[in-house]
Amino acid sequence: MPTIESPSTLSARPSPIASSALVSLPLSLVGDDLTVPLVTGEQVRYTNLDCAASAPCLRAVDDVLASVLPWYSSVHRGAGFASVVLSDAYDDAREVVAEFLGARSDDAVVFTRNTTDALNLLASSLPEGTTVVSFVSEHHANLLPWRRGTHVQLPVPKSPAHAIALVDAALREVGSGPCLVAIAGASNVTGEIWPIEELATLAHWHGARLAVDAAQLAPHRAIDMAATGIDYLALSAHKLYAPFGAGVLVGRSDWLDAAEPYLAGGGAVRRVTAESTDWASGSARHEAGTPNVIGAIALAAACRELGTVGMRALEEHEEVLRRRATRGLSAIPGVEILSMWGPASVRVGIVTFRLRGLQPGLLASALSAEYGIGVRDGSFCAHPLVDALLEDAADARAGAVRASFGVGTSVTDIDRFLAAIETLATHGPRWPYRLVAGRYVPDPDPRPRPxxxxLRARSAREVPRSVAEPCRALE
Known part of the structure; x- marks a missing residue:
């Protein structure tokens, strides 16, 4: 085993682009002046603390798209000038994303729908006989695709050092043949950052490769794939302030070029005859069909904006908010903050907790209906991890509440959230609620829907047509 010092994290890595003194935080977002109705009749400014699920759009990204949309046309196929312009923009987007992530010059950059799509693409591209080593604590997107093949599933580690030891022991047992270690960059449940560089070093020493689900890491920390040793990286634009239906898989091209195309269709081929198909190589091989060029350009615009501000500045801003939220919650009787590795672990802007005496779903609904604050509740598409964190709770399946924030969150937002939690902890909800399809909803709910x-305006009294979200724990 190589010599690995005490586990570090990407939080210690300097931003590739220095922060600008001309940029003030929080950044401007589309919807940061949104007001929402309360069940009590007031209108209040919406406080969005659900950025880990879907982050709002940066105004800078919206400005870029406003300038791009008049040029919308086909890419890489049209002879018209609009097509030439948009094709150039699409190619530029690939380069901007690669630079933002510190990719190697020969890495493939494949645009996808989201992180889940990117990781499924990677799973479909593994050489025959590949063994995948991952932890049961992963988001389902970085857990379920690997179960289709040979998969070594490790338990929730007790510390970063324990994670390294578990991977080392697993890789010693794998033997010959291709192997991939797949980990989260940061937990979507607790926000804790994994020892990526150490695991990359360890994987390479064993002849394996490292894939990182960076959905929660990329919006919060500088990433340098080449320097850190990440072989493959997946992320979602909608968590990176560009919610236009795009994601990306970045990584070594040899496995991707040798694999069957992820989608069979136009754009993924060099030539098709009645009897044969000559598939393209590079990113085009896995991008059949008309691409989501607007989503790709939006992702690149977000990368450029965050790089201009400087990821170090964003990290410092977010850490102030996280510490304030953590201290405030810890002072409220009955609050338990969830963690894999203890309060000293390095984290991104996520605080997940439970409040004794209130079901997480009821707490989340009351925060929205009575205070205009949006959070997430449930098991966060990471059921095994939440089960492990709540193994002593009789109602573990109810999950927890997650407050998550980012570049548009202010100290005022955190203080408003803490005041609401303190009031709910002391007095409980002021409004009656009932369970509908696994969700707590105000009863009645007089809030008008815009x-x-x-599109069709729905009555506030309509019962939701959809059932509970798939990754939400049901009663």
């Missing part, structure tokens, strides 16, 4: 873009 008509979005002329």
């Amino acid at each position: 008509s979005i873009a002329g």
